[in-house]
Amino acid sequence: MANKLEIRHLSQQYGEVRALDDVSFTLEPGVTGLLGANGAGKSTLMKLMTDHMKRTSGEILWNGTDILKMGKKWRELVGYTPQLPGLYDDFSAKRFLYYMGALKGMKKKDIREQTDQMLAAVNLSDCAHRKIGTFSGGMRQRVLLASSLLGRPQVLILDEPTAGLDPEERIRIRNDIADLARDRIVLLATHVVSDIACIAQNVLLIRKGKAIAFDTPLRLLENAEGKIGEFTGTYDEIRSLQKQYPNGEIAQHKDGFVLRVAEDPLPEGCVPVRDSITLEDVCHLYLKGDRTYG
Numbered sequence: 001m002a003n004k005l006e007i008r009h010l011s012q013q014y015g016e017v018r019a020l021d022d023v024s025f026t027l028e029p030g031v032t033g034l035l036g037a038n039g040a041g042k043s044t045l046m047k048l049m050t051d052h053m054k055r056t057s058g059e060i061l062w063n064g065t066d067i068l069k070m071g072k073k074w075r076e077l078v079g080y081t082p083q084l085p086g087l088y089d090d091f092s093a094k095r096f097l098y099y100m101g102a103l104k105g106m107k108k109k110d111i112r113e114q115t116d117q118m119l120a121a122v123n124l125s126d127c128a129h130r131k132i133g134t135f136s137g138g139m140r141q142r143v144l145l146a147s148s149l150l151g152r153p154q155v156l157i158l159d160e161p162t163a164g165l166d167p168e169e170r171i172r173i174r175n176d177i178a179d180l181a182r183d184r185i186v187l188l189a190t191h192v193v194s195d196i197a198c199i200a201q202n203v204l205l206i207r208k209g210k211a212i213a214f215d216t217p218l219r220l221l222e223n224a225e226g227k228i229g230e231f232t233g234t235y236d237e238i239r240s241l242q243k244q245y246p247n248g249e250i251a252q253h254k255d256g257f258v259l260r261v262a263e264d265p266l267p268e269g270c271v272p273v274r275d276s277i278t279l280e281d282v283c284h285l286y287l288k289g290d291r292t293y294g
Helices: 042-049 072-076 093-103 108-121 137-149 167-180 217-223 235-242 279-287
Strands: 005-014 017-027 030-036 057-062 078-081 155-159 185-189 202-207 210-215 228-233 249-253 256-262
Touching: 005 042, 017 042, 017 202, 030 042, 030 279, 042 155, 042 185, 072 078, 078 137, 093 108, 093 137, 108 137, 108 167, 137 155, 137 167, 155 167, 167 185, 202 217, 202 279, 210 217, 217 279, 228 235, 228 279, 235 249, 235 256, 256 279
Parallel strands: 017 210, 030 185, 030 202, 078 155, 155 185
Antiparallel strands: 005 017, 005 057, 202 210, 228 256, 249 256
16 A cells, blocks of 8 residues: 555644645655745745644644654654755765764664665766765755655655756756655655656645645646637737736747736637646646745
8 A cells, every 4th residue: 555645734823924724635656746935835834744843733644643643753754855955065975975874863784775875866876985065056966865865765855956956957856856756755845847847746836825726737737728828919019918917928939929828717818828738837827926936
């Protein structure tokens, strides 16, 4: 039977601010993309799921047992890569993993064995003895990913693992994550929608502390049909229209300039898009009005 992580009616209050409001969803092996504006509650959700914060109310169940009852055993099942963590530039990749394994309380034999295995899993075996300070941004992220795999966790929670990477490095990290998700639960928070568009089995959209959508990418795309459209005109006409639809995106096509908008219903004169709806469009539809999402 596949492992299951259930979030039931989870809420978190900071004084008068409700960071999470009655959030419920279920994760099973595979990648779930987590998207939402800055301040939507994503970081709070991840901290609660890793037991780094005391929740206000609700349940987080691992195969039917609340993680609060599991304590250390739960933390041993979770690998977590926070956003912008520090690295020791004078450490080699191998030494850093040894250090992280020791912090996790692993046995020396297991640390030695798994360090080589996890560096191989993220394609860093040839760089194991190089100092981290000489690594590119993508290589540094792969070191962090390898460290989160120590102890062979069943749940991986990754906060912006591709932040600041060039396109080639981002693709490599994305492929690594897809491979790792074959037999474990992965929750991936990102501002780059394309990072999850091709590897996520499910997408969770959070807005102002509420889970407003949780579904497969295909069903989210189907639900957006008839709600994504385009205006075509001269540059000046399109720029004028953008004042009415500030979240619309301008592009230049052979027939002129285009403003792509996500509205329900679509405004008069806006031609529905039929065959090229993207997950980015879905985000504009559900999260419009928020400054940034991901």
